[in-house]
Amino acid sequence: MTTATPLSGQSIFDVALMTRGIAEAAYDIAVDNSVSVTDDVVGLDLTVADNISANKRVVEFYSVNKISPATDYD
Numbered sequence: 001m002t003t004a005t006p007l008s009g010q011s012i013f014d015v016a017l018m019t020r021g022i023a024e025a026a027y028d029i030a031v032d033n034s035v036s037v038t039d040d041v042v043g044l045d046l047t048v049a050d051n052i053s054a055n056k057r058v059v060e061f062y063s064v065n066k067i068s069p070a071t072d073y074d
Contacts, residue, residue, distance in 0.1 A: 004045075020059065
């Protein structure tokens with residue numbers, strides 16, 4: 001299990017992409033943290049379970065290239 005703290009402009013979908021490599025993981029992360037996928041999660045310490053489906057190539061790509069997506073908007 002890992003912990004992720006979304007930065008300004010990041011949504012739970014961004015966290016899912018950075019930690020699990022697939023957007024669909026956002027739903028599992030939301031349930032595990034008792035939040036909605038539409039909630040503002042900036043600054044929250046979100047736990048990300050290791051048993052959630054993942055695309056390791058995407059996670060590695062984001063990590064190696066220091067990509068931190070921020071797709072949330074007002």
